[in-house]
Amino acid sequence: MSAANILDRFIPSTERTFNLEGFRKELAVCVQCGYCMNYCPTRLDWLSTTPRGRILYTRELFLREQQPHTDFSAEYTNRLYQCTMCGRCGVDCNTDIKSRTMWLGVRQYMAEKGFVPGSLQELVKIVVEHHNLVAKPNDQRANWLSRVKLPYDLKSKRTAPVVYFVGCVASFFPMTQPTARSFVQILDKAGVDFTIAGGEEWCCGFPLMVAGDKESSRKLVNHNLERMKAMGARTIVLTCPGCYKVWKHEYEEIVDERHPFNVLHATEFISQLIEQQKISMGGLESKVTYHDPCDLGRNAGLYSEPRYILEKIPGLELIELENNREYCTCCGSGGDLLASNQEMALTIAGRKVAEIMATRAGTVVTACPSCVRAITMAKTSEKIRLDVADITEIVWKAMSQK
Structure with missing residues (x-):
């Protein structure tokens, strides 16, 4: 199967809201073959923890839709949210179920009915109130700049053709x-x-969309769209694949208008800078492996750009993971799982660390802050010596060698 055909399953379709007839057709083609079960990162010893089981649960939604006073147990709700939204189940689906779009729709339906795990209800409340994931004053969003030496005050720069959307x-x-x-x-x-929006940047809305709260995410989206326009942005660059996917594939549908921006992930932008000879990198004698973030790789189709960047660094040896590109295993940080079930998320991340260690590379490079966080938490918990770095860190380190 071509990468383009695989990608078609994860780029949001025009019908993203939970439509009973549309999803009934989607579910009806599942033949319960079980191929998806072999690769699901959340699979435990119960069928209900697999995509196959969740489809059975979702079919039950339709039956209950016909019944008055529909109710769902906490276990029922948790099972439907016990998913990283990684999209791996769709890669080998013989019946071409658009699984990730379906799971988003199911969560939206559950949220509309008021059945959302308590931990995610709290996450939604925090983001709506504080406009970020961590319940901190949003004017602290650019505090990380205090350790960066630039020849100008980036926070006071109000307009620029390129805006870096940093993410929570x-x-x-x-x-x-x-x-x-x-x-x-x-x-x-x-x-x-370039510039950044600082405290005027709000959460991109992706965590709320994944929780099923599309309406609250719309308010965040509208704010960010207006800020980018006011800043004179022509290009928006992002280091977070979740933010990237929302800006690239979701925003126009949420607000029902086309935005005027060229949206690029950092790996795309850095690749362009290398091609334009605006970046010069010194040698790094190191063996690294690369982890494809689910939302950048499987769910957005960006595989070549990160590898192109790494190949341009003199002395750097890239050792591929056993499962890479569209087959790359999830790190456990997606689908709001770190918020709803941290124990399961870190178990998944621990398996990722074991796969990384099998390459004998001293460093794992990825292109996603959430992946960096999950893998770092897992390797720290297991007291494993492993360097974990975003690709921007590796590029800057190589540039600093010149």
């Missing part, structure tokens, strides 16, 4: 802030005319 994870979590610090230094050294 790289803005607020200390272990992932090096992603943001590295990227702004790359942009500065490459001579890019």
